[in-house]
Amino acid sequence: MTLMNKNQHANNRSNLRIPPQSISSEQAVLGSIMLRKDGMHEVEDMITPDSFYVEKHKMIFQAMLDLSSKNEPIDMLSLSTKLGEQKLIELIGGNKYLAEIVNLVPSSTNVKHYADIVQKKYVLRSLIEAADYVSELAFEEGDDHMDDILDMAEKKMFSVVSSPKNQKFISLKDALPEAFERLEKLHEHKGLLRGLATGFRDLDTMLSGLQKSDLIILAARPSMGKTTLALDIARMSATTHEKSVLVFSLEMSSQQLVDRMLSAESRVNAWNLRTGSLSSDRDFSQIRDSLDKLAKAKIFIDDQPGNSIVKMKALSRRLKAEKGLDLIVVDYLQLMTTNKNYDSMVNQVTEISRSLKSLAKELDVPVLALSQLSRAVESRGGKPRLSDLRDSGSIEQDADVVMFIHREDKGKDESEKTNIAEILIEKHRNGPTGKVELYFDEKTTTFLSLEKSTLSEFSPAKVNKDLNDF
Secondary structure (H helix, E strand, O other): OOHHHHHHHHHHHHHOOOOOOOHHHHHHHHHHHHHOOOHHHHHOOOOOHHHOOOHHHHHHHHHHHHHHHOOOOOOHHHHHHHHHHOOOOOOOOHHHHHHHHHHOOOOHHHHHHHHHHHHHHHHHHHHHHHHHHHHHHHHOOOHHHHHHHHHHHHHHHHHHHHOOOOOOOOOHHHHHHHHHHHHHHHHHOOOOOOOEOOOOHHHHHHHOOEOOOOEEEEEEOOOOOHHHHHHHHHHHHHHOOOOEEEEEEOOOOHHHHHHHHHHHHHOOOHHHHHHOOOOOHHHHHHHHHHHHHHHHOEEEEEOOOOOEHHHHHHHHHHHHHHOOOOEEEEEOHHHOEOOOOOOOHHHHHHHHHHHHHHHHHHHOOOEEEEEEEOOHHHHHOOOOOHHHEOOOOHHHHHOOEEEEEEOOOOOOOHHHOOOEEEEEEEEEOOOOOEEEEEEEEOOOOEEEEOOOOOHHHOOHHHHHHHHHHO
C-alpha cells in the first residue's frame, strides 16, 4: 500500500462516524424491567422499540410490551417463553444474553434515568436522519418547488424537536380519562367555556369559545366590520384572558392595526387619534392606560402583503415553540398566495382553506380566517348564506364554524341608522347555529355586546349604558 493510499485509508476510517447510542443504557433498561415489577410502567411512556439502537434490544422490548399489554409478569422465564413463541430467542442471543443483561444492571431503581439516556440518543439519531432528509431535498434543486421543499424540511426538523416519540395515534381508552376530567371540570364550574373566549358573552355562549384545531371563517362584504370584529377578539383574548395571538394582516399595515386596537381599547375617537386631534386630558389619560395594557398583551403581527401559507406555517410553528400560541387570525383569506400558479381562484382558495385547517390541527389552536363574500348577496338582497362564500365551496367544507356579519343599516340615512350588526352562525360542526347581535361603535371602530338580543328592545339609552360600561 502506497503512502497516499495509506493516508486515504486513514482518512476514511476517521470519517466513519457511529450514530449516537448507549448500548450499556439499553441493556440497563431491559435488565431493570426484568428485575423490577413496575419497571415497565415507569418507562413505557418514555421510550418505544424504535428508541433502541441495537436490533435485538428492539425485539426484547417489543416482547416486554406484549407481555405488559396482557398484564403478564416480565421476568427472564416469561420473556424467554414469549421470545421462543415468536421464534426470536436465538436471534437475540438466547437465554444466555437475557441473563447477561440482568447481571449488568447497576441499580434497577434507576430505570427512568437509563430510559432517558436511551431516548435522548434516539432523538439525536432522528435529528441526523432528518438532516440527511433535508440534505436530499436541497440537492433536488427544484426552483419551482422551493416553498414546498422549505415546508417539508421545516416540518421534518420540527417533528423531531417537538415530539421525539412522534406518536401517530392515541387509544380511545387512553383519551377517555381526559374527557371525563374535562366534563367534570365543566360541571363543577357551570358556564366555563370549553374554548378560547372571544370577549363577547352571547357569542361565547353560542360557540362555547373558539375551539382548538378549529378553522373559523368570518365572512362579510367590504366595510361590514369583519377586520374590526377579528381585532376585537384578538385584543380581548390577549388583554383580558392573557392569551397569545398571532395576526396575519395581508391588507392593512401593523401601524393601522395598532391604531385601531388603541382606539377600541381606549374608547377614543379613531379619527382624532389618527390625526392627533386630541383635546381633552381624559383622552390622553385613557390612551396612556390603554398603551400600558396593550404593551403587556401577547399580540404578534405579521403584515407582509401576499403572504404565503408556507411562510405563515413556519412563523406559527416557531412562535408556538418560543412564545406559546393560542389563536391565529388571518385577514384575509383571498389575499394569501400559494406555491403553485392556479388557473382559477377557486382552486387557489381550495388549497388555502385546506392548508389553514391543517395548520389549526397541527398546532392545536383555533384559526380565525376572514373571507370575502360574493357580490351575489348584494344583487339578491337579504342576509348572506353559505353559498355566498366567495371563490370556493371548499371554505364551507373545511371550516368548523362559518359566521357572517350582516348589517341592515348599511346604505340607510344617518337618521335611520341603528348600528346593530347581526353575527349569523350558519355552520357549527359541533354545536348549534343561530344569531348574535352586537352594537357597532363607528367612532372607536369596535363592537360591543348587547344585553338584549332583539332590535325592538334596543334603545339609544341602552347604547349609552353599554358604552359607559365598556
